[in-house]
């Protein structure tokens with residue numbers, strides 16, 4: 130069997146037909162699949178497959194704060210724990226949370242906190258646990274997106290959802306939703322998130338070079354992609370309630386569950 134060195138970058142990130150290596154157009158998202166209510170023991174949860182990324186988010190709260198000294202008498206607190214499984218990347222990732230995981234947990238919390246009414250929950254906490262089981266570029270954006278969905282699934286009052294995506298630049302072309310290889314080999318990478326209640330940017334990181342004109346193009350492309358991602362989040366939440374409604378209006382529903 131030939132030895133495959135996964136981290137060797139291909140020389141070209143575009144095919145001869147102008148498409149990206151995975152066959153996408155420059156403004157095309159990877160396939161996205163979401164689900165909610167996937168963890169029985171959590172107050173709310175969500176699952177996301179975004180290209181090769183597989184991420185689960187589970188939410189608890191409002192509940193007692195541990196350790197107690199973190200509790201605030203006048204408001205609730207939000208704690209986010211982004212973790213990447215050891216088996217989620219080609220190299221063995223150290224199991225202990227590293228600096229990158231702490232940074233990503235912090236930026237996700239910064240994206241989500243403005244959505245919540247923490248002042249209504251003094252002395253309590255909301256905790257969001259995010260596990261990246263398979264990683265292939267853009268996990269901070271995917272994790273932000275799935276965390277918002279899990280909070281909504283938990284019935285936590287929110288001003289809106291937040292959606293996130295990374296845009297980038299390769300060979301002078303601006304592309305949407307970078308895969309792992311595009312993230313590593315590209316010239317620029319800009320993760321961006323929008324909170325929908327005010328359509329404001331709540332995350333904007335940047336790695337690489339670009340001029341102002343390119344920045345405007347980045348933002349336009351990101352906005353179009355974010356609208357699509359938001360729609361998938363909304364459809365996923367709605368489908369949960371449609372399913373519930375169907376189950377409760379089906380007279381055989383109780384019989385269907387007999388024997389469980």
Ligand code: CDP
Nearest residue numbers: 218219222264265266267268269270309312
């Ligand atoms: O995942 P995201 O793009 O938000 O963050 P990153 O730090 O820019 O990482 C980009 C990609 O590198 C990840 O999605 C993983 O596919 C990969 N990665 C890895 O292979 N090993 C790590 N320890 C961390 C990231």
